[in-house]
Structure formats: structure tokens, C-alpha cells
Amino acid sequence: MNSNSKLNRVLIVGGTHGNEFTGSYLIKKFQQYPELIRRTNFETLTLLANPRAFKEVRRYINRDLNHCFSRLDLQDTTISGYEDLRAKEIDQIFGPNSQNPIDFIFDLHSTTTNMGLTLIVDDYDFFSLQLAADLSYLNPDIKVYTFGYSYPSQNLLPLRSICKSSICVEVGAVAQGILNAEIFLKTEALVYAILDYLEKYNRGEIPSKQNTLTLYKYTEAVYFPRNEHGEIQAMIHPQLEFKDYLPLHPNDPILLTLDGQTITYKGDSIVYPTFINEAAYYEKGIAMCLTQKHQITI
Ligand SMILES: [Zn+2]
Numbered sequence: 001m002n003s004n005s006k007l008n009r010v011l012i013v014g015g016t017h018g019n020e021f022t023g024s025y026l027i028k029k030f031q032q033y034p035e036l037i038r039r040t041n042f043e044t045l046t047l048l049a050n051p052r053a054f055k056e057v058r059r060y061i062n063r064d065l066n067h068c069f070s071r072l073d074l075q076d077t078t079i080s081g082y083e084d085l086r087a088k089e090i091d092q093i094f095g096p097n098s099q100n101p102i103d104f105i106f107d108l109h110s111t112t113t114n115m116g117l118t119l120i121v122d123d124y125d126f127f128s129l130q131l132a133a134d135l136s137y138l139n140p141d142i143k144v145y146t147f148g149y150s151y152p153s154q155n156l157l158p159l160r161s162i163c164k165s166s167i168c169v170e171v172g173a174v175a176q177g178i179l180n181a182e183i184f185l186k187t188e189a190l191v192y193a194i195l196d197y198l199e200k201y202n203r204g205e206i207p208s209k210q211n212t213l214t215l216y217k218y219t220e221a222v223y224f225p226r227n228e229h230g231e232i233q234a235m236i237h238p239q240l241e242f243k244d245y246l247p248l249h250p251n252d253p254i255l256l257t258l259d260g261q262t263i264t265y266k267g268d269s270i271v272y273p274t275f276i277n278e279a280a281y282y283e284k285g286i287a288m289c290l291t292q293k294h295q296i297t298i
Helices: 021-032 051-055 071-075 082-094 126-138 181-202 279-284
Strands: 009-014 043-048 104-110 116-120 142-146 166-172 212-223 234-236 253-257 262-264 272-274 286-297
Touching: 009 021, 009 181, 021 043, 021 104, 021 181, 043 082, 071 082, 104 181, 116 126, 116 181, 126 142, 126 166, 126 181, 126 212, 166 181, 212 272, 234 286, 253 286, 279 286
Parallel strands: 009 043, 009 104, 104 166, 116 142, 142 212
Antiparallel strands: 116 166, 212 286, 234 253, 253 262, 272 286
């Protein structure tokens, strides 16, 4: 998005993962009380992305919906899982080739990890970086995270990639399949802060002077060790549990094996772990994601 183009249509998404109730129920609330998300100078739309998974309180039915949005997959007529078809439907309604493409998406997720209020942005999306810089300046509890180009890979693109500019809101800690009022209210407040920001942007009151940002950049995933049957053989070390975004030094404990051995971090510089003990990552065997902390200028 260039700096003088106005936003016409904004899409708030929830329930991309069916067992993340915060976003799903916020969408239900906004659909019931649309005046809450109405702003003066753009249209706000809502989407409960994976209604079947939401009903069944599962992350997905056949495949992670948030991996189904590469152009290759969207044009592939041979794939027909529930999420593949749902992705095509969402792309037809809101995507770049639809009648009224969306100008900005924010997708509401929750996490079982202690990541607090996290905004996930693409590090090449200048508009979202500026938004994240301004919001995290106003609320220092907000952390800004990017997977960069390394993850997810270019053929597993997320829902929000149907739009040039987007942000993913990730709030925790909350268990899957439940509502937690504190997390709900925090996420709701963040939704209104983003909408207010977009309204100001359309009035020409942005960009602000906030041109630096602390960005946590994903570098690698740490996997649980497994036995020959593929079963995991360790847990998050109790000293690391819930320590998302705190510095991890070389030789600090990260995992505790089932037979009581401590596994330490073998890197040679300080890193900042995130998604520590994310329930959704057990199926992939991921224990945590490591990031590097950067101070960037926008
Ligand atoms: Zn999610």
C-alpha cells in the first residue's frame, strides 16, 4: 500500500483455527453488535474463517487453514479437503481478484504460550510495520514478531496473505477451546486500537513520528527429541516455562527429558524464545521458536 492510498475495506478474521475461541467469539460479538467496529471512513467486515472446525472445537478438519493460501493451492482444482475448499471460497469473496478486494486484514489468534499481546507482521509490509510501531509505542506491552521469509514457506501461505497489508494478532496465555475474559478484553481493546489507527490513517493523520521498532525475528524452531516410535521424550524445562520473549543465554536449560536429564541451549549468542509450549505445535514436535531481537528503523 503506498502512503497516500486510502483503505476502503477492512476485514477482521477470527476462528482461522477453530479451537482458538477468543477470536471466534469476538467475531460473533461484532456480528451481533456491528456498531462496535464501524468507523467513519472505511467499511469493516468480519469473517469466522473455519466454522466447521470451530463447531468441532478443533484447530482444523483436514488441514491447517492458515497454510492453504498459496496461489498454487488456490488454483489447484484437484485438491478438495474442507480447508482447501474454504480457502478458495474466502479468496473468491475477499481476495485480490474478487469484486471488492480487501485493503487490510487482521486475523485474531490465541496461543497457549505466555506471549501476551503479540502482533505478527511481515517485515516487508511497511504499512503494518508502521502500525505496529505506533501501537507498541502507545502500549509497551505489545510485542512485534515476524517470521520473515523463513516460515511459513512460500507454499504454505496464511489467510492474511490474500491482502497486500495485514497483521496477525496473537494473544495468550489461554488454553484451547475456552474463553478467558481477561484475554478476550485485551484482544478486543487491541481490535479497537487497530480500527482507530486505520481511521486516523484515512484522515491523513498518519504516519506518525514513531520510526523505530523492536522486532523479534524468527530464526529457528527447537524440536522435542523423539524415540524410534516418533514419541517425544522431553518437556519444556521448568525454568523456561512461560518465559516467552525473555533472553535465553548459551547453556541455559531449555528441555527436561522424561528420564530427568536437562538439555541446554547450545547456541553461541543470546536469543529470545517464543511459542514456548504451544499446544498446537505438539503435532509438529516443536517445543519453541527462537527469535533475535532487533531495533529497526522504518
Ligand atoms: Zn491460531
